[in-house]
Amino acid sequence: MKRFAIIVGLVAAALVSTAQAAERFALPQFKTSYVRPLTEVPPARPGVYEFVDIGALLVALAAASYLAIKMRSRRGLWWLALGSLLYFGFWRGGCVCSIGAIQNVALAVADSTYVVPLAVLAFFILPLVFTLFFGRTFCAAVCPLGAIQDLVIARPVKVPAYLEHALGLLGYVYLGAAVLFAATGSAFIICEYDPFVSFFRLVPFQRPGDTMQAINGSTNMLLVGAGFLAAGLFIARPYCRWLCPLGAVLRLLGLASKWRVTITPDECVQCRLCEDSCPFGAIRRPTRDEPHAPRLLDRRRLATLIVVVPIVLAGSGVLGGWLGPTMARMHYTVRVADRVRMEETGRVAGTDDMSEAFYATKQPRETLYADARDVEHTFVIGGWLLGAWVGLVIALKLIQLSVRRTRNDWEPDRGTCVSCGRCFEFCPVERDRLKKKPLSGKAPA
Amino acid sequence: MADPKKKMSRREMFRKGALGAGIVGVGGAAALLAARTAKGGTVWQIDPEKCVQCGQCATYCVIDPSAVKCVHAYALCGYCDLCFGYFPPGFEPSESFEQPAAEAQLCPTGAIKRKWIEGPHYEYTIDEDLCIGCGKCIKGCNNFGNGSLFLQVRHNRCVNCNECSIAAACPSNAIRRVPADHPYLLKGEDHKG
Numbered sequence: 001m002k003r004f005a006i007i008v009g010l011v012a013a014a015l016v017s018t019a020q021a022a023e024r025f026a027l028p029q030f031k032t033s034y035v036r037p038l039t040e041v042p043p044a045r046p047g048v049y050e051f052v053d054i055g056a057l058l059v060a061l062a063a064a065s066y067l068a069i070k071m072r073s074r075r076g077l078w079w080l081a082l083g084s085l086l087y088f089g090f091w092r093g094g095c096v097c098s099i100g101a102i103q104n105v106a107l108a109v110a111d112s113t114y115v116v117p118l119a120v121l122a123f124f125i126l127p128l129v130f131t132l133f134f135g136r137t138f139c140a141a142v143c144p145l146g147a148i149q150d151l152v153i154a155r156p157v158k159v160p161a162y163l164e165h166a167l168g169l170l171g172y173v174y175l176g177a178a179v180l181f182a183a184t185g186s187a188f189i190i191c192e193y194d195p196f197v198s199f200f201r202l203v204p205f206q207r208p209g210d211t212m213q214a215i216n217g218s219t220n221m222l223l224v225g226a227g228f229l230a231a232g233l234f235i236a237r238p239y240c241r242w243l244c245p246l247g248a249v250l251r252l253l254g255l256a257s258k259w260r261v262t263i264t265p266d267e268c269v270q271c272r273l274c275e276d277s278c279p280f281g282a283i284r285r286p287t288r289d290e291p292h293a294p295r296l297l298d299r300r301r302l303a304t305l306i307v308v309v310p311i312v313l314a315g316s317g318v319l320g321g322w323l324g325p326t327m328a329r330m331h332y333t334v335r336v337a338d339r340v341r342m343e344e345t346g347r348v349a350g351t352d353d354m355s356e357a358f359y360a361t362k363q364p365r366e367t368l369y370a371d372a373r374d375v376e377h378t379f380v381i382g383g384w385l386l387g388a389w390v391g392l393v394i395a396l397k398l399i400q401l402s403v404r405r406t407r408n409d410w411e412p413d414r415g416t417c418v419s420c421g422r423c424f425e426f427c428p429v430e431r432d433r434l435k436k437k438p439l440s441g442k443a444p445a
Numbered sequence: 446m447a448d449p450k451k452k453m454s455r456r457e458m459f460r461k462g463a464l465g466a467g468i469v470g471v472g473g474a475a476a477l478l479a480a481r482t483a484k485g486g487t488v489w490q491i492d493p494e495k496c497v498q499c500g501q502c503a504t505y506c507v508i509d510p511s512a513v514k515c516v517h518a519y520a521l522c523g524y525c526d527l528c529f530g531y532f533p534p535g536f537e538p539s540e541s542f543e544q545p546a547a548e549a550q551l552c553p554t555g556a557i558k559r560k561w562i563e564g565p566h567y568e569y570t571i572d573e574d575l576c577i578g579c580g581k582c583i584k585g586c587n588n589f590g591n592g593s594l595f596l597q598v599r600h601n602r603c604v605n606c607n608e609c610s611i612a613a614a615c616p617s618n619a620i621r622r623v624p625a626d627h628p629y630l631l632k633g634e635d636h637k638g
Contacts, residue, residue, distance in 0.1 A: 024589075025525055028564075036519040037570075038519070039633065042601035043600060044603075044605070044625045045625075095605070095607050104607065115482065117487055118486065125478075129471055132464060132467045191608035192608060201507055256463035
């Protein structure tokens with residue numbers, strides 16, 4: 001009888017189902033000594049681990065810089081890269097990483113309510129600082145994404161210079177897009193399209209009980225990552241060289257670095273043995289034997305570029321602005337507004353989870369449309385900036401290609417060199433200095 | 446024609462200038478951002494008021510099973526005999542059911558445990574090791590009951606990705622960053638831990 005009463009009450013409750021969902025049924029007063037349990041709330045990872053991560057990053061950066069510049073030890077760098085891959089990659093699941101931290105910083109700059117976690121800020125700033133002083137030692141043996149690619153290099157092929165220069169621009173485009181989407185609060189695309197993070201999560205070191213869902217939600221990214229690693233057997237570090245947004249920043253900072261990796265600290269004997277040792281094509285030939293192109297031709301080319309650059313900038317800016325509303329679809333509000341508008345105009349039948357969630361808020365459609373218009377407006381401006389940024393990068397690349405560099409010796413390119421130390425082994429001067437046998441016949445490992 | 450020595454020094458000057466500018470720039474950025482940083486950081490959490498129980502939490506989390514679990518605010522629960530978080534709607538429990546079989550339950554993994562307390566009142570608890578965060582029970586409890594069940598990111602399971610995969614897929618934008626020292630958005634007041 002009692003059960004019947006409950007069912008009747010329930011049906012009545014469902015019929016009058018008002019917005020006030022709470023306490024449809026009176027809270028029972030227990031006659032026995034029963035006490036309601038409390039909701040359990042297991043705490044988050046203790047904050048002290050934040051400092052463990054920052055400490056590990058500092059130690060790894062210092063060790064990488066010391067090994068690359070002072071010790072000049074390829075073997076040491078290899079072991080350090082393996083250690084970084086295991087700790088920052090497999091143990092910490094590849095998150096947070098310095099590449100992704102760019103987005104948190106962009107979001108913090110654009111959104112004053114967002115607070116950057118200390119660890120994220122450290123992961124963003126420390127590699128920049130170290131690169132300014134020691135070159136790209138972060139890339140050499142600290143970044144887990146760099147490490148996993150460095151360790152799989154088997155038979156690197158030379159990439160033609162024109163391709164290298166052209167593909168090298170992609171990282172800057174990626175950087176610009178990542179900053180735009182992060183600053184507008186749309187998405188963290190660097191994290192979403194991180195090709196290796198699904199690998200790191202294949203091995204659930206931290207949670208032996210759970211399997212990380214690498215084979216489910218992110219199968220595509222796992223395939224992309226496998227593709228990168230397979231290509232990486234022959235094309236050394238493809239992600240670092242052509243896509244990595246942080247690599248793009250560090251390339252610029254590396255140009256100005258105070259100290260950097262040199263092939264030999266002693267005098268170069270111009271033997272050219274190092275030329276092929278670099279899998280990244282970062283070793284530049286001396287210019288003094290090159291025939292001097294007529295100065296006039298150089299100047300004319302530079303003058304043309306200086307005229308062309310503003311046109312490139314304006315053109316790519318317009319293109320970016322035109323693409324703005326399309327890019328705005330990455331933003332949640334715009335997606336909801338699109339869906340709701342399509343339902344309103346009858347272009348789609350029925351509702352989906354997204355539009356239902358919006359209707360549940362009981363807000364008028366006009367508010368949503370106005371919000372979406374604001375976001376689109378932001379994206380038009382952002383698109384202009386992104387376009388101009390891409391134009392600027394292309395223009396600077398063209399200017400850089402037409403500017404003559406003077407080099408007396410074979411030396412690593414300051415921007416491209418990731419301080420991996422492979423060239424050390426190949427330099428006879430260096431081998432002599434280290435009292436190693438010269439490279440002849442049987443090459444030592 | 447400038448002699449090479451002089452040329453080198455000019456280049457060196459440019460480089461030093463760039464290094465100085467870089468140090469000032471990175472230092473300045475660090476100083477500006479340091480004022481906006483917080484120790485302890487943030488974690489992801491579901492706002493139960495926004496959640497629509499679409500089921501994405503069960504499938505999009507990088508952890509399998511999901512770090513999102515059903516949580517019970519006992520303080521709001523009616524301790525109903527016929528609980529629509531527990532039984533599928535339309536189910537008619539027979540008198541003999543004290544602990545019904547899995548096929549008679551709404552939860553696809555049988556993660557909700559039911560215990561008789563007194564009279565018509567039953568206590569429902571969640572076995573988090575079985576819960577997959579699909580939200581089926583929560584939909585039932587919200588639609589027909591007091592709404593004492595709700596989804597939360599469990600921080601002993603969440604690995605706190607920089608970009609939460611579930612947040613990116615959430616149709617109601619219910620997942621947001623919250624300070625790590627207040628990591629839950631709970632219904633009801635009482636909780637421990």
